[in-house]
Every structure is written in structure tokens, then in C-alpha cells.
Amino acid sequence: MKKRVTLKDLAEATGVHVSTVSRALDPKRDTPLSDEVLSKVQRAAEQLGYRPNRVASSLRTQKTMTVGVVIPDITNLIFPPILRGIESVLEPLGYAAIIVNTDSQPIREKRLIEILQDRGVDGIIHSAVVLDDTTILHASEAGLPIVTLNRRVEGSSIPYVINDEEAGINAAFATLWNRGHRRIAHLAGPHGLSTGQMRNAAFVQSAVRHGLSIDDLTIVEAEHFDERDGRYAASRILMLSPETTAILCSNDRLALGAIEYLRSIGLSCPKDVSVTGFNDMPLLEKISPRLTTVRIKQYEAGVVAARILGQLMTGRSNLVPVRTVLPVELIERDSVATCHTLD
Amino acid sequence: MKKRVTLKDLAEATGVHVSTVSRALDPKRDTPLSDEVLSKVQRAAEQLGYRPNRVASSLRTQKTMTVGVVIPDITNLIFPPILRGIESVLEPLGYAAIIVNTDSQPIREKRLIEILQDRGVDGIIHSAVVLDDTTILHASEAGLPIVTLNRRVEGSSIPYVINDEEAGINAAFATLWNRGHRRIAHLAGPHGLSTGQMRNAAFVQSAVRHGLSIDDLTIVEAEHFDERDGRYAASRILMLSPETTAILCSNDRLALGAIEYLRSIGLSCPKDVSVTGFNDMPLLEKISPRLTTVRIKQYEAGVVAARILGQLMTGRSNLVPVRTVLPVELIERDSVATCHTLD
DNA sequence: ATGAAAGCGCTAACAA
DNA sequence: TTGTTAGCGCTTTCAT
Numbered sequence: 001m002k003k004r005v006t007l008k009d010l011a012e013a014t015g016v017h018v019s020t021v022s023r024a025l026d027p028k029r030d031t032p033l034s035d036e037v038l039s040k041v042q043r044a045a046e047q048l049g050y051r052p053n054r055v056a057s058s059l060r061t062q063k064t065m066t067v068g069v070v071i072p073d074i075t076n077l078i079f080p081p082i083l084r085g086i087e088s089v090l091e092p093l094g095y096a097a098i099i100v101n102t103d104s105q106p107i108r109e110k111r112l113i114e115i116l117q118d119r120g121v122d123g124i125i126h127s128a129v130v131l132d133d134t135t136i137l138h139a140s141e142a143g144l145p146i147v148t149l150n151r152r153v154e155g156s157s158i159p160y161v162i163n164d165e166e167a168g169i170n171a172a173f174a175t176l177w178n179r180g181h182r183r184i185a186h187l188a189g190p191h192g193l194s195t196g197q198m199r200n201a202a203f204v205q206s207a208v209r210h211g212l213s214i215d216d217l218t219i220v221e222a223e224h225f226d227e228r229d230g231r232y233a234a235s236r237i238l239m240l241s242p243e244t245t246a247i248l249c250s251n252d253r254l255a256l257g258a259i260e261y262l263r264s265i266g267l268s269c270p271k272d273v274s275v276t277g278f279n280d281m282p283l284l285e286k287i288s289p290r291l292t293t294v295r296i297k298q299y300e301a302g303v304v305a306a307r308i309l310g311q312l313m314t315g316r317s318n319l320v321p322v323r324t325v326l327p328v329e330l331i332e333r334d335s336v337a338t339c340h341t342l343d
Numbered sequence: 344m345k346k347r348v349t350l351k352d353l354a355e356a357t358g359v360h361v362s363t364v365s366r367a368l369d370p371k372r373d374t375p376l377s378d379e380v381l382s383k384v385q386r387a388a389e390q391l392g393y394r395p396n397r398v399a400s401s402l403r404t405q406k407t408m409t410v411g412v413v414i415p416d417i418t419n420l421i422f423p424p425i426l427r428g429i430e431s432v433l434e435p436l437g438y439a440a441i442i443v444n445t446d447s448q449p450i451r452e453k454r455l456i457e458i459l460q461d462r463g464v465d466g467i468i469h470s471a472v473v474l475d476d477t478t479i480l481h482a483s484e485a486g487l488p489i490v491t492l493n494r495r496v497e498g499s500s501i502p503y504v505i506n507d508e509e510a511g512i513n514a515a516f517a518t519l520w521n522r523g524h525r526r527i528a529h530l531a532g533p534h535g536l537s538t539g540q541m542r543n544a545a546f547v548q549s550a551v552r553h554g555l556s557i558d559d560l561t562i563v564e565a566e567h568f569d570e571r572d573g574r575y576a577a578s579r580i581l582m583l584s585p586e587t588t589a590i591l592c593s594n595d596r597l598a599l600g601a602i603e604y605l606r607s608i609g610l611s612c613p614k615d616v617s618v619t620g621f622n623d624m625p626l627l628e629k630i631s632p633r634l635t636t637v638r639i640k641q642y643e644a645g646v647v648a649a650r651i652l653g654q655l656m657t658g659r660s661n662l663v664p665v666r667t668v669l670p671v672e673l674i675e676r677d678s679v680a681t682c683h684t685l686d
Numbered sequence: 687a688t689g690a691a692a693g694c695g696c697t698a699a700c701a702a
Numbered sequence: 703t704t705g706t707t708a709g710c711g712c713t714t715t716c717a718t
Contacts, residue, residue, distance in 0.1 A: 004711095006710095006711060006712085007711065007712065008711075008712095016688075016689085017688065017689050017690075018689095018711090018712085018713095019688080019689065019690080019691090019712095019713075019714080020687085020688055020689075022711095022712065022713060022714090023687095023688085023713090023714095026713085031687080031688090032687060033687065033688085034687060034688090037687080037688080051457065051460060051461050052461060052711090052712085053461070053463065053710090053711050053712070054461045054462045054463065054712095055398060055401045055402050055407060055462070055463050055710090055711080055712090056402055056694095056710070056711030056712040056713090057711075057712050057713075058398045058694095058712090059398050059399055059402050059693095059694050059695070059696090059710090059711080059712075060693080060694055060711080060712045060713045060714085061694085061712085061713065061714095062694075064398060066441075066462075073427075074417075074423045074426055074427065075423040075424055075427060075625070077420070077625075077626070079423075080417045080418040080422075080423065081418055083417055084416075084417065084418060084444065087444065096441045096443075096458065096462060097441065097442070098409075098439045098440065098441060099440070099442055100439075101427065101430065114394065115439065117394060118394050118395060118396070118397045119397045119398070119409075119439060120396065120397065120398050256629070282418065282420075283420070283626050283630070286599070286630045287626070287629045287630055287631075288630075288631045347695095349694095349695060349696085350695065350696065351695075351696095359704075359705090360704070360705050360706080361695090361696080361697095361705095362696095362697075362698080362704080362705070362706080362707095363703090363704055363705075365695095365696065365697060365698090366697090366704085369697090374703080374704090375703060376703070376704085377703060377704085380703085380704080395695090395696085396694090396695050396696070397696095398694090398695080398696090399694070399695030399696040399697090399710095400695075400696050400697075401696090401710095402694090402695080402696075402709095402710050402711070402712090403695080403696045403697045403698085403709080403710055404696085404697070404698095404710085405710075
């Protein structure tokens with residue numbers, strides 16, 4: 001185990017002072033230096049294999065060049081592309097990311113945020129906030145740059161990047177409506193999450209605009225955005241409203257669960273019941289029936305959030321919009337069929 | 344932006360020396376302290392909201408309590424479960440992980456390893472090594488604790504955790520053989536990766552043991568473990584050996600690609616050609632035809648690798664096995680059919 | 687253009 | 703049982 005080469009070593013090797021060495025190796029140097037020392041130091045650094053000690057520099061500059069990325073669960077397929085998007089902008093800027101999974105547990109989230117702060121992260125990209133997230137509010141008020149992704153914290157000025165939930169739900173609703181469906185139920189996501197809430201509101205709005213009465217709408221809320229709760233909520237929907245011909249789901253996993261449930265009771269999607277999703281997660285196009293869904297820009301969202309965080313961290317917070325809404329796109333596949341029910 | 348509370352602040356607040364405060368707050372303290380100071384300090388820490396500055400402590404102790412996790416690409420579905428496995432053991436030990444994607448580019452890998460070293464990671468879990476990985480060899484020789492996962496570096500003493508490739512390939516081969524297949528081709532993974540190589544060798548061994556002649560075997564190597572190269576390699580296989588009735592693929596993504604190719608030329612899997620995969624990646628069971636594959640213990644592998652790294656980092660390297668082989672399991676689904684070809 | 691000196695916040699060897 | 707001191711490796715202000 002050979003010891004690392006330090007600035008001091010280079011100073012001894014070149015006969016100049018450590019501070020001079022430091023300056024010579026500083027890429028964005030402002031102080032003037034003689035070409036001679038400069039090249040001498042650089043050559044020595046090269047030869048001895050000098051590598052800067054980021055820990056030491058972090059302590060001195062109070063910048064760790066590290067950001068925290070908080071997500072509910074990396075095994076949820078929509079997150080890996082988002083992370084690659086984040087990486088694509090942060091890595092070239094010299095930042096590294098510490099990724100943590102909250103498993104949607106507020107206590108766990110709180111602990112993880114604390115850990116990130118102990119480690120002195122320069123900022124946080126947060127994709128797992130709840131609507132009234134006090135943990136993150138505190139951190140933000142303490143001066144930590146934060147951007148939320150996919151979700152937002154209510155009544156705060158924390159910048160957020162979301163998808164055009166309303167347009168997405170409208171498009172999904174419209175495609176069902178245009179295929180003749182009138183008994184359209186909503187399999188809603190958790191109301192504690194902004195996505196669940198916004199999509200639910202958009203659904204109601206769409207339905208009303210198409211002339212349906214609020215009282216006639218069947219809406220069942222899933223506790224979590226997963227297949228299990230999708231199955232359960234679908235069963236409740238059909239119990240409450242057996243004449244349902246289409247289920248508009250708050251995301252793909254719920255939709256997958258709903259389709260599983262339909263199959264389990266001998267119904268077919270789309271023949272008996274049409275289903276739509278939201279997100280267009282990876283691999284979805286290989287699963288049968290190929291789900292009609294709303295595609296969100298996953299990688300893009302990561303990129304945009306990271307750019308905003310970058311601005312925040314370098315003090316150009318005046319430039320950043322509090323609200324960024326990314327466009328979505330309806331992907332029509334095979335889970336929606338024309339409705340032949342005689343009403 | 345309020346300033347962080349430091350040990351010095353606590354020292355002033357309690358009237359004792361910083362070092363005493365440090366001791367009072369050290370969880371695994373060996374020096375004796377009076378109950379009075381202890382509680383006084385702890386109360387002050389609580390009240391003022393003291394949080395230790397890990398950067399400072401890292402500089403002093405030369406331990407960052409951070410590990411690097413190197414993978415080819417997080418969007419490859421087999422990695423998220425592995426990461427959760429790693430997290431499940433490292434997080435309770437106080438470690439955070441910096442995850443980097445190499446995109447299987449050696450130059451990129453080298454740069455990323457350097458970055459991790461600059462940041463002073465205490466160890467690395469590496470899931471993207473190539474067989475003759477000099478970068479990682481150097482790092483290891485420099486004294487950095489390293490464990491490789493899924494793959495191994497040839498001719499080194501770097502501990503590695505792999506799956507029982509041989510048993511897996513044997514099982515896949517046997518199920519094809521038992522269903523009457525005799526014209527079994529191998530869609531091999533890259534020879535530069537230990538998985539590709541080991542699976543290829545196991546295939547040849549299996550075939551020979553079943554009485555096939557090496558010269559008759561059709562083996563086509565894919566350059567990368569992805570669908571695109573799977574499609575291409577499958578086309579080559581059928582060109583070289585049109586009588587092929589089964590393709591044993593080196594992993595799931597290659598198998599998915601092969602099936603896509605078959606479909607594109609009007610052949611059906613499993614009716615016309617049977618296909619097997621390797622890994623059993625998430626969501627595979629929802630894709631039709633449901634792929635018969637070899638399930639590897641993804642989460643478990645992360646757990647084991649992390650445990651070994653933990654031992655290495657705490658100097659108990661005498662306890663760690665260089666080689667750990669995890670058991671695999673054949674998952675029989677719908678992509679293998681009985682062969683009715685008259686030979 | 688370069689050197690001197692201080693200090694980021696913490697820990698640990700040594701003293702008392 | 704507690705205080706003193708030194709220093710991890712770097713950056714930055716001030717002096718020269």
C-alpha cells in the first residue's frame with residue numbers, strides 16, 4: 001500500500017512552495033504564474049502520479065462536489081433512465097451522486113436526508129417527496145439547494161420538474177372516449193403523492209368536460225403505485241361498478257396489476273375491458289397486451305432537474321424556474337379496444 | 344442559511360474542551376468520561392442540533408465511509424436488485440455508495456475508478472470488469488479493497504462473487520436435450536467478459552458430454568449483451584445452421600433479441616425454435632413467450648459481495664474467500680417446446 | 687510571481 | 703478523567 005502523493009510531495013520535488021503548487025494545478029487559476037514553474041510543477045505531478053485529495057479540498061472549500069439523489073426505489077423501472085439523465089449533466093461538471101432509496105417511508109427518508117447532509121452534499125435531487133414533506137422543507141430553508149422531480153412539495157418555492165399530467169390524462173381519456181367507452185373508471189394513485197393527486201384531478205376534469213356527471217364516476221385509490229395494489233383496486237372497481245368497460249390507471253404498474261386481475265377472473269383486456277397506463281416504463285412494449293399508455297420523458301426529466309440543481313448550486317438561482325413541465329405523449333398500443341356495449 | 348454547529352460550538356456551550364466533546368460523542372468510545380460531562384455534552388448536542396461533519400472526520404481518519412459501485416449500466420434490469428442487496432448490508436454499517444456506469448467502455452471505466460480514488464472511497468464493488476482489467480488490478484495492488492461481482496479478473500487474487508454458470512448452462516442444455524433437441528446452437532456473450540466465456544465453455548462441455556461433436560456445434564458470439572446483438576447473432580446462427588431447433592443464449596437480453604429475430608422472419612418461438620436465456624431479469628415472466636431461463640440470485644449476490652467488501656475494509660481479509668459461487672436455478676417457462684423434427 | 691501562514695472540523699497521541 | 707497539541711491535505715488571504 002503505497003502512500004498517496006500530496007501537494008507537499010510536489011513542493012519538495014520541485015522546490016517551490018505548496019501554495020504555488022496548488023495554484024499551478026488549479027485549472028481555473030486567476031493568479032499569474034511563470035511558465036517555468038507551471039511546467040515544472042505539472043511535469044512533476046504527472047511523473048509522481050499526483051491525484052488531488054478531494055476530501056481535503058472539500059473541507060477547505062466547503063463544497064463536496066457531491067449531490068444526493070433521493071428516490072423511492074431503484075428497482076422501479078422508471079428510475080434508472082432518470083438517473084442516467086442526471087448523471088449525464090452532473091458528471092461532466094465534476095459532481096458525483098449518492099443515491100438513496102426511501103422505500104416511501106418518511107422516517108427512512110428523514111434519516112437519509114440527514115445522512116446526506118452529514119456528508120455535506122452540495123445539493124439534492126428528490127424524487128420521493130410527499131406533498132407535505134417537512135423534512136425537505138427544513139433542509140431547503142437551511143439553505144441546501146434542492147430540486148424535486150416527478151413530484152412537488154406543496155406551498156414551497158422549491159423548484160420542481162414534473163410531467164404534463166393533465167395533458168397525459170386528457171389524451172388517455174380521449175382515446176377511450178373516442179373508442180366508444182362511456183363507463184370509464186379511474187384507478188387512482190395515492191392521494192399523498194402529487195402525481196396521484198394531479199392525475200386524479202385531471203381525470204375528473206376530463207370526465208366532466210365530456211359530459212359525465214361527477215357522481216357517476218367510479219374512482220378507487222390504490223395505496224401504493226404497485227401491481228399488488230393495482231389488482232386489489234381493480235377488484236374494487238368491478239365490484240362497485242360491474243358495467244365498467246375501461247379503466248384509466250394512474251400508472252403502468254397499477255395497469256399491469258389491473259390486467260392481471262381481469263385475467264384472474266376470466267376477463268380479457270382489451271376485449272372485455274380496456275386499460276390505460278402512465279409512464280411508459282421500459283420493457284412495457286414487450287408485455288402482452290401491449291399497454292396503451294402516456295410516455296413521460298424519463299431521461300430528459302433527469303437532465304432538466306440536474307441542470308436546474310447545477311444553477312442552484314452555483315448561485316445562479318435567479319435563473320431557475322420554480323415550475324418546469326415536460327411534455328408527454330400518448331402511446332397507443334393494444335390494451336384499448338373499441339367498445340361495443342349497448343348502453 | 345444558518346451555519347452548522349461544530350464541536351467547537353459545543354465546547355463553548357458546555358465549557359469543556361473540544362476533544363472532550365469529541366470523545367463524549369464518539370459512539371465506540373474507549374476513554375472513560377464522567378457521567379456529568381457526558382450528559383451535559385449530549386444534551387447540548389441535542390439542543391443545538393449538532394451533526395458531525397463527515398468530511399472533516401474523513402480527512403482526519405483517512406476513511407470516507409464511502410464505497411464505489413461500478414456497473415456497466417444501471418438501466419440493465421439485473422443491476423437494481425444487486426444494488427439494493429449491496430445497500431442492505433452497507434448502509435447499516437454507515438457506508439454510502441457512489442454508483443457509476445461504465446457503459447462497458449474501458450477508457451471510461453479507468454476515469455471513473457480514478458474519480459472514485461480521488462474521492463477516497465474505502466473500497467469498490469465492481470461489476471463491470473473485463474477479464475484482463477489492468478485498471479482494477481492497479482487499484483487493487485495500491486491497496487484498495489475490491490470485490491468483483493458477476494465477473495472476475497483473471498490471474499489475480501481479487502475476491503469475486505459469481506453465479507454457478509456451469510450448472511446453469513448444464514440445466515438449460517439438459518432441458519433442451521430432454522425435449523428432443525439435437526441441433527442446439529449457442530448464442531454466446533462477449534469472450535472478453537468472464538460470464539460470456541464461462542457460459543460458452545460450459546455449453547461446449549455439456550454438448551460433448553451429451554455425445555455431440557465439437558465440430559458440429561454452431562456458436563455465434565455477440566459483441567454486447569443486448570437485444571440488438573442478439574437479433575444479429577440469431578440471424579447468423581440460422582444462416583450458418585438452418586436446421587437449428589434450439590438456441591441456448593448467454594443471457595436474457597440476447598434471448599429476447601433472438602426471439603425478435605425469429606418473429607421477424609416468420610418463425611415462432613417455441614413452435615419452430617426453442618430459446619433459453621440466463622439471469623431471469625425482472626419482468627421477464629410477463630413477456631410472451633415466457634422465457635425459460637436460469638435464475639441467478641441478484642439481491643443475494645449484492646449482499647454477499649458487500650459483506651466481503653466489509654470484511655476487506657475492516658482488515659479482516661484473512662476471513663474472505665477469494666471465490667464465492669452462488670447457486671442458480673432453472674426456471675422452466677414457455678420458450679422451450681418438444682422437438683418434433685425428424686432427424 | 688511566489689512565499690508565509692492560517693484554518694476548514696475533526697481525532698488521537700501525549701500530558702497532566 | 704480531561705486538556706493540550708498537532709495535523710490530515712488543501713485553499714486563500716495577505717505580504718513580499
